[in-house]
Amino acid sequence: MTRIIRTPVVPGVPVVVDGENAGPVTVFVDGDDVFAFEDNCTHHKCALSDGDFDGEVVVCACHFAEFSMRTGEVLEGPAVDALRVFPAKIVGDEVEVEISE
Amino acid sequence: MSIEDPIVIVGAGVAGVECAFALRDYGFAGRIVLVNGESEHPYDRPAVSKELLEGTAKIGDVLLRPVDSYDDRNIEVVQARAQNVLSANNEVRLSSGGVLSYSRLVLACGGAGRPLVESAPRSPRIHGLRSASDVEAIRSQVAPGVHVAIAGGGLIGCEAATSLRRSGARVTVLERSDRLLAEQWAGVMSGLVEHWMVQSGVEVRTSVTATTVRESSRHIRVDLAGFGAVEADLLICCVGTNFPVEWLRGCGVSASVLRGVECDNRGETTVPGVFVAGDLASGPEFANVARRTELHWEGAAASGRAVAAALMGADVPTLPVPTYSTRIFGHSIQFIGRAVGAPTAAAVGTTAYWVDAHGTAVGALAIDDPRGFRTARRTVREGSGADSINNEHQ
Numbered sequence: 187m188t189r190i191i192r193t194p195v196v197p198g199v200p201v202v203v204d205g206e207n208a209g210p211v212t213v214f215v216d217g218d219d220v221f222a223f224e225d226n227c228t229h230h231k232c233a234l235s236d237g238d239f240d241g242e243v244v245v246c247a248c249h250f251a252e253f254s255m256r257t258g259e260v261l262e263g264p265a266v267d268a269l270r271v272f273p274a275k276i277v278g279d280e281v282e283v284e285i286s287e
Numbered sequence: 288m289s290i291e292d293p294i295v296i297v298g299a300g301v302a303g304v305e306c307a308f309a310l311r312d313y314g315f316a317g318r319i320v321l322v323n324g325e326s327e328h329p330y331d332r333p334a335v336s337k338e339l340l341e342g343t344a345k346i347g348d349v350l351l352r353p354v355d356s357y358d359d360r361n362i363e364v365v366q367a368r369a370q371n372v373l374s375a376n377n378e379v380r381l382s383s384g385g386v387l388s389y390s391r392l393v394l395a396c397g398g399a400g401r402p403l404v405e406s407a408p409r410s411p412r413i414h415g416l417r418s419a420s421d422v423e424a425i426r427s428q429v430a431p432g433v434h435v436a437i438a439g440g441g442l443i444g445c446e447a448a449t450s451l452r453r454s455g456a457r458v459t460v461l462e463r464s465d466r467l468l469a470e471q472w473a474g475v476m477s478g479l480v481e482h483w484m485v486q487s488g489v490e491v492r493t494s495v496t497a498t499t500v501r502e503s504s505r506h507i508r509v510d511l512a513g514f515g516a517v518e519a520d521l522l523i524c525c526v527g528t529n530f531p532v533e534w535l536r537g538c539g540v541s542a543s544v545l546r547g548v549e550c551d552n553r554g555e556t557t558v559p560g561v562f563v564a565g566d567l568a569s570g571p572e573f574a575n576v577a578r579r580t581e582l583h584w585e586g587a588a589a590s591g592r593a594v595a596a597a598l599m600g601a602d603v604p605t606l607p608v609p610t611y612s613t614r615i616f617g618h619s620i621q622f623i624g625r626a627v628g629a630p631t632a633a634a635v636g637t638t639a640y641w642v643d644a645h646g647t648a649v650g651a652l653a654i655d656d657p658r659g660f661r662t663a664r665r666t667v668r669e670g671s672g673a674d675s676i677n678n679e680h681q
Contacts, residue, residue, distance in 0.1 A: 230331070230338075230348055238657040245657050249333075250612050250621060252661075262664075263585070264331075266352075 191283045195276055200235040208285050211272060214239055214255060215281060221255035222274035222283040228253075229265040293318030294598065295379055295389035297369045298396030299329040301584055302565025304351045305591035306393055311360045313599040319361070320387060322379070324368040324396065327419050328354055333584050336443045336525075337614070339422045341450035346419055369396070372538035374558050393594055394535070394548055394556070395564040397587075398528035403438045403509070407500035412507045413522045416447055428521055431455030436509060436517050438497060439525035440467035442613060445480055447523055448489050449616050459490040459517055461509065466493055472652050473626040473641070475633045479654070483616040492517070530567055543569075553597035554590065564594040583611050608668055621660040624650030624667040638663045 193203045197215045202225050205211035210225035212235045219242070225233050232248035239245075243261060245252050251265035258269035273284040294310065296303045299321050307319050323329060331349045338344035357364050367381035372392065379387045400415030407413060414425050429435065433456050437444050440462030452458045460467070466477035467484070484491050495511040502508075506518040532542035541549040541557040547569040554562045563569075565587040589606045596603045612621040618635070626641050633639035633652060638659035641650035647670055651663035 230334075230344065240658050240661060243661075245661070247619075250619075250657065250660075263588075 188284055188286045191285060192277075192280045193283070195279055195281055198239075200239065202233070202235045203283065205272075205283075205285050207287055208270070208272075210235075211283060211285070212244075213274065213281050213283060214244070215276070216241075219256075220274045220276055220281055222272040222281070223253070223255055223258060224270045227251055227265060228260075228267040228269055234269075291317070292377065292388045292390040293320045293363070294391045294393065295320045295322065295387050296393040296395055297322045297324075297379065298394070298565070298567075299323035299325070299364065300332055300395065300397050300565060300587065301351060302397070302567075302587040302591035302594075303393065303395035304329045305588045306395060306564050306595045307362045308352070308356075308360060309592040309595035310598065311362070313595055313601055315595075315599060317390070318363065320363045320365055320389075321357070322365050322367055322369055322381065322387070325418060325420065326366065329364075330419060331584070332417075335418060335422055336416055336446040337450060339419060340416070340425065340447060341453050342426060369534065371534050372540070372561070374538040374540070374561060377560070390560075391598055392561045393554075393564055393598075394540075394561065394567055395591060395594075396531075397566045398547070399531045400524055401527045401529050403497050403522070403524045403526055404500055408502050410502045410507065412502060412520065413500070413524065416443060416523055416525055425451075425521065425523065426454075429454050429456050432457060433521065434459070434519045435521045435523060436461060436507070436519035437523045437525060438509070439527070440464075440469075440491070440493065441525060441527075442468065442471055442611075444525040445484070445615050446613060447525060448484060449487075449614070451523075452487055452489055452616075457490075458488075459492060459519065460484065461495050461497065461511070461517065462491070462493045463496050464493065467491065471626075472622060473628065473630065475626070475630060475639060475652060476620065476654075479618075479633075479635070480615055483618060487616050528566065532567075553603055554594040555597065562594045562598065564591045583609060585610055610664070619653075619655050619657065621653040621657065622651070623660075623664050624648075626650045626652070640666075 201213045202210050212225040214221045227246040229251045234244050236247045237245050242256050244255050249264050252262035253269045258271040307321050327346050329351045334349040367383040370380045377389050400417050435451050435456045436459045437447050438461050440460050448458050448460050467480050468476045481491050495514050497509050498512045499510045507522040508518050510516045529544050530547040535542050539558045547567045548563040550556050550563045550568050593603045610623040630639040630641045635654050638653040638656050640648050643649050648666050653660035
């Protein structure tokens, strides 16, 4: 089953939305790029929305694990497991995040 | 011994756990037995002085791997301490009374805390800070206003001061040299960290040498040569690492309390079939790249994987350029490479570089500058010169 979650576009600021069973989801809009991914770092569950956003990379504020916001791939440890990412696009003045369960 | 006997890994810290999982990644199909000397599931030791001590995380939040993953990868975890090695029989004797036969043995049981003074009494008020059980004991005694003396102003001591001050304790740091973090990062952070500590209400006493430690009914008293004494409710010793190798006596492995277990650049000890990984490893490769003064998580993890490669006859991967990161009183500190001599200017919000005589950036330290650190890390890893640093900063 797929659900669509909508949230206002706030460029350059991470917004955390409730993904229900998928847990908290961070939405980040940077120019034409829209990223949506699980907010909990796969290392020790820190909120990635508190991290640093640099291009397509999010850096966890706790232990500096780095993930590609586009693919979820771990770019730098200490995280081992990839981050779950969700398809997202801008529709009007909202971001639509597609969460499949 | 038979070929059916498992690879036995003694120690379930990051080196041992990474070695076990890497063996599976390399396709090892035989039995793997991981001997865990602690009562918790294998956890991330850097959390001991940080979030576990502060109480912002519980052990379940900082596990190295999900609990199920050991079963999933068919890694047998045995809760026991290894008591001795009979290398002639390829056997390890356990505290549980059991005996494990091994086809190959990996020693990955790390180091232990040094005592502040050899004559210090054993007391429930005196702790090391190496394990989750140390944290449990300390936290059961810490409350707002309780006075904690921390011996050692190195990284662990400074992290412990942060965690305990934030838990409301009154904290005094005792450091033998004339400044905090004297051996870290060529002393660059000493002034800033002392400033953060004092601002946060930590008493910092440098250039003090503990001569005796005594226990009274209510206090621990540490006598400081020529500078009086400090009385505290608790004493936490963060004054470096020893390697408890007495249990290896008689098995033929060359080892010492100060240096750990000798090995070649594949991690094999002086006894064929017995390997060593992580902090305990003292060999040419490990000594130069990731060890001795830098007993850090990443180096230990990489060394565990390197030993797995050696056991499987694969090419031993090069150990990564060492990195370390921490938080002290809310400030993030990230480091990569080597810190020899004077770096470029270090200030909050910037990244300082160490550049060698050929203009190559060999180390970098970022203070509250995660973006600067990403550039620095790339630069140091690639061994590119100072020119490219300047260009990227323009």
